[in-house]
Amino acid sequence: MSPMPTESAIAEKRQQILQGAMEIFLHQGYEGTSMDRVATAAGVSKITIYKHFADKEGLFTALIEQIAEQRFNRVLGGIYLEKEPEEVLRHIATQILQLIASDEQYVAFFRLIMGESGRFPELAQLFVRALPQRAWKVLGNYFATHPKLDIANPEATARIFTGTVISYAITQYILHGEQIAPMPSDVLIENLVHLIVNQSSS
Template structure:
């Protein structure tokens, strides 16, 4: 006979069951249009069970942001060796991110949901920024700080330039359906951004002094 899951594992599985149902309904109905009744039906649980694990709809959506973004962060940064040289690390990060977003329509829809609701519910967007972009920037900033040969005067600014280039590509090509208007091959973008970062000559100096 198989062993029964431990209480902590059972709790985690139940929470993930609720979160998966919640994701379906939030993507269909938006934040304001989602009710706990619909989430309960989609998740196959009672409303009491949802409230047992998540205090209210805001708490549920906050947990959903954490759950969804943690999964995607692991896809990009999981098992990534930060001991490798910058050109290797940055290429892996950029390729993993853009390859994932090229096929992950659920996550693209989730990003559209957060952007669309950010005007009325800024705390939603702020939570997303806190748990994903800020985390990514922190990892890359520390990596750049550990590589003085890159000659960055501000490693955090360099991390923002790298991440911002990828975000702009995703925004224009995927989120805003701009592939046919301002097309660009993914490999061309990655090569160009990495070349700009890795071959940065350092701050200009006054040779006359």
């Protein structure tokens, strides 16, 4: 009788499957992905995949959760409420821009979510809950609780802030707008931070 796999071995196998799944989802789309293709890409049997994930939707959900957790920690994981608003907002904006400018896997996955959102809205909603909605909550709570800020609608302000930065990143880096409508990122960040912080003192 073979020994039971350790927790680390189970986690390693799960990650191996997720890596193979990412490759297939990005190349074939959600609808075009099959467990057979994932098994081949991951170097495991289809039975092994089903030991870790109930079905294709469960596999894709796990990918969303992993990508969202990693990127959330990168952008917001090091933020502490005692820091000054200008420092916090500059950090968040800079991290978002660097993420979209340099993280090719995240951008490709984001494009996949957008492309499949018409046919599979529930998957897009999973992504919104896992990353944007979570970020709005954390940033909105920061706006609401910081003693130097007096913002009337913290959640709306959090959406305005992140939405402006993401829109800039998409138009500049993904849609190649920097070639026809250039604006230095530091100019956008400084003006956006100024608008948010001054809102609370006006």
